[in-house]
Amino acid sequence: MGEPLALETSGLTKVYGHGHTEVVALRDAGMRVRRGEIVALLGPSGAGKSTFLMCVGLINPPTRGRVAIGGVPVLDGSRALSDLRRFRREHIGFVFQKSNLIPFLNAVENIQIVGELIGRPASLARRRAMELLDALGVGARAHNMPTQLSGGEQQRVTIARALANQPSLILADEPTAALDGTRGRQVMELFRDVAHEHGAGVIVVTHDHRALDVFDTVYEMEDGVLKPAHRAGIDAAVGHPTAR
Amino acid sequence: MNLAVRDIRHSLGRFVLTTIGVGMLLMIVMGMGGIYRGLVDDALVVTRGVGADLWIVQRDTRGPFAEVSRLPRSVVDRVAAVPGVTDAREFVFHTIQREHRGQPLRMGVLGLGWPTDKGEGLPLIAGRPLAQNHFEVIADATLGLGLGERLRLGKETYTVVGLTSGMVSSGGDGLACFTSRDAQAIQFNEPGESARLEREARRARASAIDFGRTQPGVLERASGPSRGLAALPGPAISAVIARLAPGADADAVLRSLHGWSDVTVYSGVQQEDLLLKGSVDRARRQLLLFRVLLTLISAVIMALIIYTLTLDKLHPIALLKLIGAPNRVIVGLIMQQSIIMGVLAFGVGWLLGQRLFPMFPRRVILTSDDLLRLAGIVLVISIFASLLGIWKAMRVAPNEAIG
Numbered sequence: 001m002g003e004p005l006a007l008e009t010s011g012l013t014k015v016y017g018h019g020h021t022e023v024v025a026l027r028d029a030g031m032r033v034r035r036g037e038i039v040a041l042l043g044p045s046g047a048g049k050s051t052f053l054m055c056v057g058l059i060n061p062p063t064r065g066r067v068a069i070g071g072v073p074v075l076d077g078s079r080a081l082s083d084l085r086r087f088r089r090e091h092i093g094f095v096f097q098k099s100n101l102i103p104f105l106n107a108v109e110n111i112q113i114v115g116e117l118i119g120r121p122a123s124l125a126r127r128r129a130m131e132l133l134d135a136l137g138v139g140a141r142a143h144n145m146p147t148q149l150s151g152g153e154q155q156r157v158t159i160a161r162a163l164a165n166q167p168s169l170i171l172a173d174e175p176t177a178a179l180d181g182t183r184g185r186q187v188m189e190l191f192r193d194v195a196h197e198h199g200a201g202v203i204v205v206t207h208d209h210r211a212l213d214v215f216d217t218v219y220e221m222e223d224g225v226l227k228p229a230h231r232a233g234i235d236a237a238v239g240h241p242t243a244r
Numbered sequence: 245m246n247l248a249v250r251d252i253r254h255s256l257g258r259f260v261l262t263t264i265g266v267g268m269l270l271m272i273v274m275g276m277g278g279i280y281r282g283l284v285d286d287a288l289v290v291t292r293g294v295g296a297d298l299w300i301v302q303r304d305t306r307g308p309f310a311e312v313s314r315l316p317r318s319v320v321d322r323v324a325a326v327p328g329v330t331d332a333r334e335f336v337f338h339t340i341q342r343e344h345r346g347q348p349l350r351m352g353v354l355g356l357g358w359p360t361d362k363g364e365g366l367p368l369i370a371g372r373p374l375a376q377n378h379f380e381v382i383a384d385a386t387l388g389l390g391l392g393e394r395l396r397l398g399k400e401t402y403t404v405v406g407l408t409s410g411m412v413s414s415g416g417d418g419l420a421c422f423t424s425r426d427a428q429a430i431q432f433n434e435p436g437e438s439a440r441l442e443r444e445a446r447r448a449r450a451s452a453i454d455f456g457r458t459q460p461g462v463l464e465r466a467s468g469p470s471r472g473l474a475a476l477p478g479p480a481i482s483a484v485i486a487r488l489a490p491g492a493d494a495d496a497v498l499r500s501l502h503g504w505s506d507v508t509v510y511s512g513v514q515q516e517d518l519l520l521k522g523s524v525d526r527a528r529r530q531l532l533l534f535r536v537l538l539t540l541i542s543a544v545i546m547a548l549i550i551y552t553l554t555l556d557k558l559h560p561i562a563l564l565k566l567i568g569a570p571n572r573v574i575v576g577l578i579m580q581q582s583i584i585m586g587v588l589a590f591g592v593g594w595l596l597g598q599r600l601f602p603m604f605p606r607r608v609i610l611t612s613d614d615l616l617r618l619a620g621i622v623l624v625i626s627i628f629a630s631l632l633g634i635w636k637a638m639r640v641a642p643n644e645a646i647g
Binding site: 050054059060085086087088089090092094096097098100102103104105109112113114116117118122145161165173 | 245247250251253254255557560563564565566567568569570573642643645646
């Protein structure tokens with residue numbers, strides 16, 4: 001049988017509007033992500049990448065399709081798990097382009113809150129938060145407010161927050177868009193390490209082709225259609241020796 | 245972790261200013277209630293101070309406070325003779341305004357039943373009770389008079405021998421306690437010329453009637469002071485106050501006095517009721533209306549403030565929903581902030597009131613019951629004020645956190 005997949009979707013479709021104003025943002029999207037696998041999702045703007053993330057992140061449920069996270073079927077056609085928000089806080093982590101930290105909490109509190117939301121005692125949640133900050137190299141900035149952190153530090157804190165609930169799945173929407181090439185690559189490598197060390201499936205929406213060699217699998221989306229990308233094509237794009 | 249406290253800490257300056265503003269509003273609400281209590285207390289100072297069980301006043305009047313009452317002094321002796329009455333005294337009370345030290349001085353003149361009552365029961369803070377039947381006065385500190393100061397009223401000069409605290413009339417004027425004779429002299433003081441004119445008029449009336457022409461000495465007495473004419477009444481008193489003997493049958497005494505055709509009798513409670521329904525009733529209702537309006541205004545302002553604070557953190561609220569925070573966490577954040585603001589504002593209002601209320605021209609009396617009641621109302625207002633912000637927060641979608 002094997003370990004449950006971090007994510008499995010099939011027939012995922014999202015339609016906005018009705019009749020002549022109908023817009024199909026996602027068409028029969030299917031994806032399988034193993035635990036510990038890091039997946040890139042490429043595509044031009046408006047292709048449906050963020051819509052896909054919102055669907056699998058249980059933020060904006062699809063019109064139809066099936067989603068299973070960590071082996072648990074959470075969406076199946078018109079049926080959905082009764083408390084999607086609870087499932088989201090217990091099993092999914094989010095990282096976005098803008099760090100999106102809660103402005104009135106300092107770095108460690110931004111992570112601690114996630115632990116407390118899933119029922120950990122405050123002291124345990126705080127200890128876990130400090131461990132994550134130390135592991136990501138920003139432990140010294142634990143008591144700084146978000147406005148006192150650099151862009152890279154904020155992103156690391158956000159990644160630590162995404163790990164606080166020991167998720168099955170981490171969704172990152174263009175996390176390196178605001179960073180330079182070097183820092184962007186560092187963050188991608190960090191995602192890879194997080195995926196491999198914590199056993200979470202990681203999906204990263206990105207426009208940045210330079211760090212694609214970091215990913216185990218690459219998907220492409222265009223006009224709402226999702227398909228695996230050709231590995232050779234990707235390697236050529238990044239100038240990988242195997243492409244020659 | 246308390247999100248409400250952390251958000252307050254993050255926007256401390258704005259929160260503090262807002263709380264002070266709401267606190268000042270609540271201070272005014274407290275003050276209105278305190279002024280109302282002070283009004284009632286001031287109205288009842290005299291009635292409670294004299295300790296009368298019964299008030300005997302002019303027939304068919306609601307005197308001596310709600311309206312004017314005039315009784316001959318002889319009623320005192322008649323009341324004292326009623327079985328069950330242990331003590332009957334004159335009660336003289338009126339309000340005057342005279343000039344003193346170049347400024348208008350308005351005071352309530354209270355006549356003490358000398359020699360029975362020398363003012364020993366008054367709340368003296370300086371000086372002594374009255375020691376003689378004339379020309380001494382015990383004045384309330386609000387009149388601004390000093391011990392030993394001399395006060396010219398009518399033809400006579402009175403020396404301040406004692407000072408009291410908290411003795412004011414229902415109109416808020418400080419009370420000055422004289423002997424009842426002096427109080428009547430002040431009340432019925434008239435210039436010498438008008439006394440001479442009245443005596444001449446009296447002589448003319450006496451000489452025009454058969455009684456004056458035929459009775460020896462009447463014409464001579466008509467030209468003199470009116471106390472020489474037994475048939476003519478002396479200065480009237482406002483009321484007679486009576487105390488019942490311990491164990492006396494109050495109903496029997498009342499039945500006896502109700503049978504007299506020239507007086508009306510009120511118990512102490514009835515007299516207080518007349519006072520409160522008479523002179524202070526409109527002021528009470530006005531103050532109550534203001535209190536209600538101010539409380540409603542406070543509620544609206546708090547609701548707007550909490551709503552605005554919520555609007556400022558819609559993005560963090562969306563983010564909290566995104567990371568899976570249940571609604572109760574978000575509701576708790578907003579409601580706790582509202583309650584914290586309400587509680588702190590109440591404290592600010594109370595503290596400010598403690599400093600400012602003593603400076604008010606009328607007494608402001610804050611009772612524990614009133615404060616507790618207001619605290620309860622503020623708590624309810626705080627909860628309801630948060631509902632608008634909560635409604636807005638519940639409409640926020642999690643994906644608004646990522647734009």
